[in-house]
Amino acid sequence: MIRLTLRRRLAPLVAPILAAPALLLMLALPLRAEVAIQEVTSPGGLTAWLVEEHSIPFTALEIRWAGGTSLDLPGKRGATYLMTGLLEEGSGEGEAAMDSRAFGRAVEGLAAHFSYDAHSDGLSVSARFLTENRDEAVDLLRQSLVEPTFPEDAVERVKAQILSIIRNDAKDPQKIASTNFAAQTYGHHPYASPIEGTEQSVTALDRDDMITAWRNVMVKDRNRVSIAAVGDITPEELGVLLDRLLGDLPTRGGALPGPAEVTLTPGVSITLFDTPQAQVIWGQQGLGMEDPDFFPAYILNQIIGGSGFDSRLMQEVREKRGLTYGIYCWLADRDYADIWMGSVASDNRRVAETIQVVRDEWARVARDGVTAEELEQAKKYMTGAYPLRFDGNGTIARILVGMQHDGFPIDYPAGRNDRINAVTLEEINRVARERLHPEKLRFIVVGQPEGLDEVN
Incomplete structure (x- = not known):
């Protein structure tokens, strides 16, 4: 199941508009004095922003790793996108091993929701879970992030789905325009080509490429991962959760790309x-x-x-x-x-x-x-x-992650409207x-x- 692709199919031109999701979400954040943002540091050194809201026994967790599909290695375009679509297709070892169906049933049984999304500047994971099921939900999410198995049959099945998307995009004038614009704008940078890859590059990808892509993106480096939680959880509980969830990830990933040379001409x-x-x-x-x-x-x-x-x-x-x-x-x-x-x-x-x-x-x-x-x-x-657009734990968590990713201070929302009005x-x-x-x-x-x- 490639849930990460569905949003992109609905609006092919939304991707460039949201090339900086934090921009559109964070800049629209209203002045909400009741939203008190805390910075939490886990015992293991991971940092997150937290908004406590204990009125409903529910928490939204948002994680974004820097780099995203721009970490694809030369000749491996589409590897990160494919890898992201495989995170819930197989994970765990021994008796805990699950295929996609078992994983899906377990998530549904906990009334939880996980989604995984890859884009040019990040790999995002969203999680929603009830307080009573928090531990079990975090264990499941951890398994998909830390212990993915990338089964060969799943790799081939998801590859076939992505190849179908690529072929359909070749018949979509909006997507063609977007692809052509990127090719003329970003030189030799990964931005210049579709994040899904090409038929040739995706066809050549194998399981080893998935492991490499996973290692390059998903690390516990506090400078590479942005985290936010909103809901029924305390700072102490969140700190323990972060180490439990991400503590076993590697500390170093692939080299981030440098600035793109803008080659756009009149x-x-x-x-x-x-x-x-x-x-x-x-x-x-x-x-x-x-x-x-x-x-x-x-x-x-x-x-x-x-x-x-x-x-x-x-x-x-x-x-x-x-x-x-x-x-x-x-x-x-x-x-x-x-x-x-x-x-x-x-x-x-x-x-x-x-x-x-x-x-x-x-x-x-x-x-x-x-x-x-x-x-x-x-x-x-x-x-x-x-x-009204920014009501809800999940939306606020995404805004906070976007703010962190883009280097905004934790108190930015309180002064945002003043900066607009000062122009x-x-x-x-x-x-x-x-x-x-x-x-x-x-x-x-x-x-x-x-x-x-x-x-x-």
């Missing part, structure tokens, strides 16, 4: 594909959360093409001209590269016009900036519109002038666009 690339709507992804150099201009840029992006129907692009492309159903842009802040990008789908007969409108609006904002009214509206939305009109318009580069945009088009030529 122009238009077209891949002919028989589809009534052309899929378009565009982008330019972006900026990361460590950049002092990040918050003005983050608000600026909301005004240009963020969520909602009031963005500049939505108004110009959809409302005024009827060229698309939806159009968005976002700051893709990955661990090793920063891109400002967007996406839209438009009728082949009008996609050239759509691209021109995007260029024109990018240039207009860079030249003229935004208005005080737009800035105020964006601030109001960004500081107050999200509270001035002068500041945001300076960032628009300096950071938006319409002449450097690269458009990746998949379809049969009329009146549009490739420009390289």
